[in-house]
Amino acid sequence: MAISVFDLFRVGIGPSSSHTVGPMRAARDFALTLDKDIAITRLVVKLHGSLAATGVGHGTDRAVIMGLMGEAPESIDPDSIEARLASLDSGASLLLANGQQVRFSRDNDVVWDETCLAFHPNAMVLTAMCDDRVLTTNTFYSLGGGFYVDQAKADHGDVGEDATPLPYSFNTAAELLALCKTHQLRISQLMLENEKAWRSEATIREELLTIWHAMSDSIESGLRATGHLPGGLNVRRRAQLLHQQLLHPPANQRLIVSSFTVMDWVNVFALAVNEENAAGRRMVTAPTNGAAGIVPAVLAYYLKFEPDASEADVVDFLLTAGAVGILCKKNASISGAEVGCQGEVGSACAMAAAGLAEVLGGSPSQVENAAEIGLEHNLGLTCDPVGGLVQVPCIERNAIASVKAINAARMAMHGDGEHFISLDKVIRTMRDTGRDMQDKYKETSKGGLAVNAIEC
Numbered sequence: 001m002a003i004s005v006f007d008l009f010r011v012g013i014g015p016s017s018s019h020t021v022g023p024m025r026a027a028r029d030f031a032l033t034l035d036k037d038i039a040i041t042r043l044v045v046k047l048h049g050s051l052a053a054t055g056v057g058h059g060t061d062r063a064v065i066m067g068l069m070g071e072a073p074e075s076i077d078p079d080s081i082e083a084r085l086a087s088l089d090s091g092a093s094l095l096l097a098n099g100q101q102v103r104f105s106r107d108n109d110v111v112w113d114e115t116c117l118a119f120h121p122n123a124m125v126l127t128a129m130c131d132d133r134v135l136t137t138n139t140f141y142s143l144g145g146g147f148y149v150d151q152a153k154a155d156h157g158d159v160g161e162d163a164t165p166l167p168y169s170f171n172t173a174a175e176l177l178a179l180c181k182t183h184q185l186r187i188s189q190l191m192l193e194n195e196k197a198w199r200s201e202a203t204i205r206e207e208l209l210t211i212w213h214a215m216s217d218s219i220e221s222g223l224r225a226t227g228h229l230p231g232g233l234n235v236r237r238r239a240q241l242l243h244q245q246l247l248h249p250p251a252n253q254r255l256i257v258s259s260f261t262v263m264d265w266v267n268v269f270a271l272a273v274n275e276e277n278a279a280g281r282r283m284v285t286a287p288t289n290g291a292a293g294i295v296p297a298v299l300a301y302y303l304k305f306e307p308d309a310s311e312a313d314v315v316d317f318l319l320t321a322g323a324v325g326i327l328c329k330k331n332a333s334i335s336g337a338e339v340g341c342q343g344e345v346g347s348a349c350a351m352a353a354a355g356l357a358e359v360l361g362g363s364p365s366q367v368e369n370a371a372e373i374g375l376e377h378n379l380g381l382t383c384d385p386v387g388g389l390v391q392v393p394c395i396e397r398n399a400i401a402s403v404k405a406i407n408a409a410r411m412a413m414h415g416d417g418e419h420f421i422s423l424d425k426v427i428r429t430m431r432d433t434g435r436d437m438q439d440k441y442k443e444t445s446k447g448g449l450a451v452n453a454i455e456c
Helices: 017-033 060-068 078-089 151-155 173-183 187-195 201-224 239-247 258-278 294-305 311-331 345-359 364-376 394-413 423-436
Strands: 010-013 042-049 110-113 122-130 133-144 147-150 282-285
Touching: 010 017, 017 060, 017 122, 017 133, 017 147, 042 060, 060 078, 060 122, 133 151, 147 151, 173 187, 173 311, 173 364, 173 423, 187 201, 187 311, 187 345, 201 239, 201 258, 201 282, 201 294, 201 311, 239 258, 258 282, 258 294, 258 394, 294 311, 294 345, 294 394, 311 345, 311 364, 311 423, 345 364, 345 394, 364 394, 364 423
Parallel strands: 042 110
Antiparallel strands: 010 282, 042 122, 122 133, 133 147
């Protein structure tokens, strides 16, 4: 299976890659397959498993409706969603991607069924009808990170695998390190050669910088925004206030040791991105929405505090981070509904740690060590969002993991690459831990903080 870094880093909208981005893409593709010459009188959206359990907080129904209208996560105007939904709720017809108009009621045509289907906990069934007759129906599974497959592919074990031949194909970190050693390549160099199987080098560099600019825009937007996040928890945005304190510290804090201030910058970058994500704004999956702040925060930290940082470093950072994300996706999961938050924040922490170690000049072994440290110390992390919203503990969790990624990279750089537990073993442990984890701790909001937090 060939996975590109551009499969992991995708421009989209919040708050969830598995509950928002994937369902929107699936619904759009479903609508485009409908025969525009056959009258449709009703559309039924049935959400299953985690999509039902936390779909309200994640805006899954909204995402599916936008997808049916032909919108894509990377191009939709987030500011247009509320007005369009209000118009629909007021009695306007739903204009499908194939040009047809159909009456649609969110109360009657969206069904929330927490029963998990066998293939994956993130499932939805879309059905088009003419009166009482089913015209077509399909089941879609959102696999995390915006990836999805339909029932036919699931039945054949086809999870959207790309068979593109790569010059340096690898399935494990051990294979990756062996290839680097044999061909005397850094991890970023090897990944660049693999990416050339799909794009020219110039295009790769240009598109990775575009990804970074989208990440950076998300940071900047988050640093400007104020007020409370939507959803009912009344969580206050903090990034703007912290940013102002860093720019204009109170008089009694002017002598604070600068190393603490550096950590504050990392925190504010991560908070900014994830507050934007929680508000349903534009951001980049890295590798998911729920963990979208970690890679940008660590990269922004490097660019701000490393005097010799360059655009070439941005490309190398993202290529290396992508290599680790590919390993996590191939050998475990990046879906919180499948393995808990260790698959999202844990994978992102490992990715950011590896990217930082690479641009700091780390050897392939040191980079692998950095990723291993970052992931190892997120093992067992549950996904228990309060109210089904990607706010508590998700936003702070990204800030904590960003600092952890930097520490992991620094620890690895102080070593020689030799370490006791390999990245492959940690990824395998994440997979096994996720399999053993109770479902209530895997993005259902039925356990942990989700049930112990007091909502006001």
